[in-house]
Amino acid sequence: MSEPRFVYVTYIRTTRERLWQALTTPEFSRQYWWGREVESDFAVGSPIRYTYDGGAELDIAGTILAADPPERLSYTFADPGYRERDERPSRVTFLVEEAKDFDGVVRLTVTHDDFVPGSSSPEGVSQGWPDILASLKTLLETGRPLPYA
Amino acid sequence: MDDDLDEVFKALSDRSRRLVLDKLREQPGPTLGELCTHLDMSRQAGSKHIGILEAAGLVVTVWHGRQKLHYLNPVPIHEIRRRWISKYEQSRLDALATLKTALEEGHHE
Numbered sequence: 616m617s618e619p620r621f622v623y624v625t626y627i628r629t630t631r632e633r634l635w636q637a638l639t640t641p642e643f644s645r646q647y648w649w650g651r652e653v654e655s656d657f658a659v660g661s662p663i664r665y666t667y668d669g670g671a672e673l674d675i676a677g678t679i680l681a682a683d684p685p686e687r688l689s690y691t692f693a694d695p696g697y698r699e700r701d702e703r704p705s706r707v708t709f710l711v712e713e714a715k716d717f718d719g720v721v722r723l724t725v726t727h728d729d730f731v732p733g734s735s736s737p738e739g740v741s742q743g744w745p746d747i748l749a750s751l752k753t754l755l756e757t758g759r760p761l762p763y764a
Numbered sequence: 765m766d767d768d769l770d771e772v773f774k775a776l777s778d779r780s781r782r783l784v785l786d787k788l789r790e791q792p793g794p795t796l797g798e799l800c801t802h803l804d805m806s807r808q809a810g811s812k813h814i815g816i817l818e819a820a821g822l823v824v825t826v827w828h829g830r831q832k833l834h835y836l837n838p839v840p841i842h843e844i845r846r847r848w849i850s851k852y853e854q855s856r857l858d859a860l861a862t863l864k865t866a867l868e869e870g871h872h873e
Contacts (some may be wrong), residue, residue: 619792620792621835622792622835623837624821724825743837745842749846761846
């Protein structure tokens with residue numbers, strides 16, 4: 616296994632089950648991931664897709680590597696840029712844990728790794744996740760996502 | 765958890781710790797030993813700075829086999845940015861920063 620390339624941690628005042636639901640249902644993902652709807656049966660080996668416009672436009676595609684609710688979700692990650700460059704996909708892992716020392720707070724760790732050496736995509740990734748995580752946190756804590764603008 | 769920002773600003777108020785974050789951004793995932801070597805810092809000083817940065821949530825560590833690797837976690841800084849800078853202002857600020865960099869680089873030539 617290669618060394619992780621990006622690791623992001625955020626603490627969210629919610630439950631692990633609710634966070635898992637946010638990661639795995641289109642009703643939630645659409646709100647914090649700016650319109651992207653997740654679809655998958657979350658069985659290992661099954662496809663996972665993030666689409667816009669009711670499935671009309673495919674954004675991110677991958678394969679489920681691990682899905683152990685409410686703790687761990689991992690899938691291969693190919694955005695349109697990868698497909699244009701004909702690279703193999705990278706990998707995203709979400710780890711959902713109870714925060715130590717804080718009742719009612721969940722620690723979410725997002726690891727994005729397994730990039731093709733020299734790939735230009737890591738820079739884009741490094742800018743995307745903090746925005747998505749901030750929006751997810753706000754949605755779970757306040758019931759409303761952050762505005763995109 | 766608003767007052768977590770106290771920890772973030774305290775951690776950022778030290779030049780050596782800002783250099784640690786610069787290094788982690790440039791080269792993600794070093795061990796403590798590698799990081800201290802790169803920064804010409806004693807292991808003791810490095811360990812202390814990393815402890816403060818970790819408590820503030822600015823650095824996260826991941827075990828990779830038997831090695832403990834260190835990563836910059838930009839999420840708290842991102843939250844500061846979201847609090848005081850809107851997306852709309854961001855592009856103008858980026859333009860200003862680019863201009864400043866270009867002018868200052870030209871100045872050194």
